[in-house]
Amino acid sequence: MSTAVQTNRRSAVPQERLAGPNFLRVLNSERIKLLSLLSTRILLLCGVVLLVGFAALQAWGIGQVTTNVQNGGATGPRAEALDTTSAVLHLPAGGVSFAQLIVGALAVLMISSEFTTGMSRATFAAVPTRWPVLAAKGVYAAVVGFVLTYVGAYIGGLVAQPILANYNLHLDMASGEVQRFMLLNAAYVAAVALMGLALGALLRNSAGAIVTLVALLFVLPIIFQLIPGDFFTEARKYLPTNAADAMFEAGSSSALNTAYLEPWQGTLVLVAYVVALLGAGFVTLRQRDV
Amino acid sequence: MIQATDLAKVYGAKTAVDGVTFTVQPGRVTGFLGPNGAGKSTTMRMIMGLDAPTRGTVTVNGAPYQKHRAPLREIGALLEARAVHPGRTAYSHLSALAATHGIPSQRVNEVIEMTGLGAVAKKKVKGFSLGMGQRLGIAAALLGDPQVVVLDEPVNGLDPEGVVWVRNLVKYLASEGRTVFLSSHLMSEMAQTADHLIVIGRGRILADAPIDDVISSQGKARTRVRTDHPEEFSRLLARSGVTIQAPEREVLEVGGLDPRTIAQTALDHQILVYELTPLQASLEEAYMQLTKDDVEYRSHDASHYEEPPASSPSGALGTKTPNQAQEATR
Numbered sequence: 001m002s003t004a005v006q007t008n009r010r011s012a013v014p015q016e017r018l019a020g021p022n023f024l025r026v027l028n029s030e031r032i033k034l035l036s037l038l039s040t041r042i043l044l045l046c047g048v049v050l051l052v053g054f055a056a057l058q059a060w061g062i063g064q065v066t067t068n069v070q071n072g073g074a075t076g077p078r079a080e081a082l083d084t085t086s087a088v089l090h091l092p093a094g095g096v097s098f099a100q101l102i103v104g105a106l107a108v109l110m111i112s113s114e115f116t117t118g119m120s121r122a123t124f125a126a127v128p129t130r131w132p133v134l135a136a137k138g139v140y141a142a143v144v145g146f147v148l149t150y151v152g153a154y155i156g157g158l159v160a161q162p163i164l165a166n167y168n169l170h171l172d173m174a175s176g177e178v179q180r181f182m183l184l185n186a187a188y189v190a191a192v193a194l195m196g197l198a199l200g201a202l203l204r205n206s207a208g209a210i211v212t213l214v215a216l217l218f219v220l221p222i223i224f225q226l227i228p229g230d231f232f233t234e235a236r237k238y239l240p241t242n243a244a245d246a247m248f249e250a251g252s253s254s255a256l257n258t259a260y261l262e263p264w265q266g267t268l269v270l271v272a273y274v275v276a277l278l279g280a281g282f283v284t285l286r287q288r289d290v
Numbered sequence: 291m292i293q294a295t296d297l298a299k300v301y302g303a304k305t306a307v308d309g310v311t312f313t314v315q316p317g318r319v320t321g322f323l324g325p326n327g328a329g330k331s332t333t334m335r336m337i338m339g340l341d342a343p344t345r346g347t348v349t350v351n352g353a354p355y356q357k358h359r360a361p362l363r364e365i366g367a368l369l370e371a372r373a374v375h376p377g378r379t380a381y382s383h384l385s386a387l388a389a390t391h392g393i394p395s396q397r398v399n400e401v402i403e404m405t406g407l408g409a410v411a412k413k414k415v416k417g418f419s420l421g422m423g424q425r426l427g428i429a430a431a432l433l434g435d436p437q438v439v440v441l442d443e444p445v446n447g448l449d450p451e452g453v454v455w456v457r458n459l460v461k462y463l464a465s466e467g468r469t470v471f472l473s474s475h476l477m478s479e480m481a482q483t484a485d486h487l488i489v490i491g492r493g494r495i496l497a498d499a500p501i502d503d504v505i506s507s508q509g510k511a512r513t514r515v516r517t518d519h520p521e522e523f524s525r526l527l528a529r530s531g532v533t534i535q536a537p538e539r540e541v542l543e544v545g546g547l548d549p550r551t552i553a554q555t556a557l558d559h560q561i562l563v564y565e566l567t568p569l570q571a572s573l574e575e576a577y578m579q580l581t582k583d584d585v586e587y588r589s590h591d592a593s594h595y596e597e598p599p600a601s602s603p604s605g606a607l608g609t610k611t612p613n614q615a616q617e618a619t620r
Binding site: 026114121122124 | 335374386389
């Protein structure tokens, strides 16, 4: 009897009313979630401000050193070592080592806040297959990481231009080297965002996942550098940040740094980190109770 | 319809749900009643596919939750803890959920109005009272216009007006032919809302029957007698299998005799009786009887409910307990 009621009720409505979750719909849902939080906007703003501020600061610093060298004032090793041309070209993405933390934290929060607030129950009741949720978050984490870095670096370069001009230095934002470095950095931050997202899905704890990400990106390289021995010198090359440094040399016209892996190797190592962590994140999400 | 078969959930050494089998039928409100820690919420999370059962199965409208193409249109749930990010507005929370099923924003506005959240829809959930949070949870449950509605402790934190609203809402949903599954540890709420009861204690089903049957099978029918001579009358009524209590002066509560026998006794002995009321056992009593061995977190003072007559020392004699006798003669 009740099934008859149900059938009548249903047949009266158009077919699209019976639509269920698919990847595009989940993507749309995740967009609403991401943009409806104030914390997202604050973190994005912080990231851009950091990139722009660092570019401006570096422009001023490079200018100061150049002036000193030209005046014959400073002839110390620091001034000698400074490759002004390269420094100016890489200046727009100078703040990336800090901006990556902001983007990484944002990516962690995208998934960990689901679990800490209990939102995950509503989310995964709506999408019981679960994986599209993490995949959609991954899309946004990567896009946000890439776009924020590129846009922030670009604005940073534009802000740096007049400062550099004071010291008769020139930065051409359209030059191949500037674009190459900015794009590679943007790709790196996108990778960091994916690692953060995966850690958030694995640990389901905001603080824990952010601390783990910081340890991976900042603490481990320092520890590996401090411990003597060939093993750690070699192993250090395979840490995400050092692999990224190798990747940044891809397509570079200058000589490769022998302290790093080959650019393609570095890229592969970085991709391997992302794939391994995300893979573990997907498996955990499917198997663990929400 | 919800069907659970030998459904069990074990967390390490603790068995939360211990092989329960039950069916929740459409067209009526089914109450899910049990003490805290009895396994109500765990069962509901398994229905919603959030927790994987250790053993057994549970299906909604014939299929496991994960197999449904459009789950929110099959079953909507309000689960115990708030399932909302506090930094989001009620409107964006519901919009995000609606987006997963392509539910139009018109329906989002509809459930917001239906649950009385219109005034606060654009405010952050952070500032919501417990009651408004519950209303938002119910709004989310109704978003997909589902055939099955599962509500875990829906009246928790609601003001009296909200309680009445939930009561009417679930009855209305059931009257439309939907399956309504409602958990609570408040027996009085169940008595007024549910048509059918599933009682759970320590992970096991203790009763699964229409609410009236649960009451009558557990509580003992009694008769309240008001007379000017309670002592004399109770002496006359006393016999094997009869319990007599004196809750207040001039009042006797007689168990084990029907009102007609009591009236006949009074007539035979020329004792004036001016009240003779059959007493229905309350759901509270029935529930306490059912769950008294199955309360996970029992308070030390368990004397607020009546011991079964058979186990009380005075019960066998069919007379009043000393305390009550004293009270009656005062």
